[in-house]
Amino acid sequence: MPPKRILFLLHKYPYPPTDSTRFRVYWGAIEAFSGWERSFWILTWEKKDPRAEEHLRKMGALQVWNFSRWRLGGNILRRLFSWRPAQTEMLYERRIAQAFLQEAQAVDVIYVHTLRLGRYLEALDPSLRHKVLLDLNDAFSKHYLSGWRRYPLGLRGLALIEGVRFRGYERAFLRRFPHVAVVGPQDYAYLRRQLPAESLSLTQIDQCMPERPPTPAPPPQQEIGLYFLGNLYYWPNREGLGFFLRRIWPLMRAAFPQLRLQVVGRTPPAFLRRYRRVPGVVWRGFLPEAEMPAFLAQVHVFLSPVRLGAGIQGKILEALYAAKPIIAAAEATAWAEAYEPLIGLFRCAADDPPAWVEALRAILADYPAIVQAMQAPAARAHLTQHFGVAHVQSQYQTLAAYCLPPLAK
Incomplete structure (x- = not known):
């Protein structure tokens, strides 16, 4: 046949x-x-x-x-x-x-x-x-x-x-x-x-998404590494990150001066010119897949401030597989409620900046335990069952x- x-x-x-x-x-x-x-x-x-x-x-x-x-x-x-x-x-x-x-x-x-x-x-x-x-x-x-x-x-x-x-x-x-x-x-x-x-x-x-092995970083001490990963030529990514840098990032930096945010992804020149001097932000540009494991081993928390869009954000799943705690805008992550429990995902209303600070505080207070729970066999099996x-x-x-x-x- x-x-x-x-x-x-x-x-x-x-x-x-x-x-x-x-x-x-x-x-x-x-x-x-x-x-x-x-x-x-x-x-x-x-x-x-x-x-x-x-x-x-x-x-x-x-x-x-x-x-x-x-x-x-x-x-x-x-x-x-x-x-x-x-x-x-x-x-x-x-x-x-x-x-x-x-x-x-x-x-x-x-x-x-x-x-x-x-x-x-x-x-x-x-x-x-x-x-x-x-x-x-x-x-x-x-x-x-x-x-x-x-x-x-x-x-x-x-x-x-x-x-x-x-x-x-x-x-x-x-x-x-x-x-x-x-x-x-x-x-x-x-x-x-x-x-x-x-x-x-x-x-x-x-x-x-890629079923990455966990890539835990050393517990945050001298520096707390946040990261954003996404194509900033895509309007919902650009809108969300811009809102975050204007409204939420200053409060986070005031509460945790040792914070550093690394932005990974292709970035329009005009957007980069507007935000490149924001204190504590490093613009990495596009990173090839081969460089991602080494990068992930240096950062602690994934940031997803996207407020628009539909479907399921693949970058959040990628961070879950990598055992990176996540702080995400609740407006674009209602889908997560259907897949609970997604250990390590902290959802905050975008228009409530203090909630983002408290979410980060909660993650840092119990960081090793959260990362360990994200790597547990039951948590990994849950991801594979739904997103493999x-x-x-x-x-x-x-x-x-x-x-x-x-x-x-």
Whole structure:
């Protein structure tokens, strides 16, 4: 019997898996079908990546369309008054859509990440919709409708409009496609509430991250090392860290003068210029994966001040695996309540700066015991049960089995 065929329709290069979304897509979804005949179509605003393309070609057939900013903007302007979200219009071109419809007939399963590529599914014959495994990743409408007020003033109206459009678009696709997945319990519950009276085939997928061995640092004495890890070109990361440096960091430094915060990740020059002279903050830039173990062995507490966004923050899971206590904004970590106990996670309301100081005080007062508890076999097993790569792969494999006709399963 010939191997089953799966087409991955993606809007970013999944390799190298350097962030939480790419990690889940690559290790959780793509590698879950290593025994299948895989092909990849990537429609992206990212620059051409020869390394990624060489790697993916070793795994299967590959086609890539790299959209320039002018091309993306032109696609949006041509459909300025569309009812669809602008992010779905910017990546849509008719000639690619026609080729996709032909390819869709030849494969057994079509994995689509995310609803940004929804326009390519609109013309799919209803008899082929069962083939689609639509990975929403996050509920985009939840992100924009709950957080538009925290965007820059000139972008708030656009964010609100995009949220309203995504809400209608998500509802339409939930009605139309029988195999839809979303990451995390909060986004799953949110989408269920959008259509409470209807029977939806919506599945919750968990996040996965590198299952790092614990890398404990010596107990804090002369210096207390906090760290932030994330791409600061991503607006929710930038907004959260900026808020933290303005409102919370001065109180922390006043209470603990020996604090030092290390910021790891690509950083826009304008953001760096604004905050580079903040006392006690070290800007490390991007760190290769090979350097992470040595870095983690020097720091004590992970900081996640992100207030916006959806899904599950992979960097928090990564810190849990590394046995680093975490102080995180409660607004973006409600998902953690579904996975309790997550030992070492301290959640604080972003608008309550003294609570962050007290959380750090509690961690430092019992630091060795907290780190030891995070390394206990039961705590490690709990993480693997819910966030391990094998667990997430099994979730995607189960969904893909539903996409196959009965005789092909």
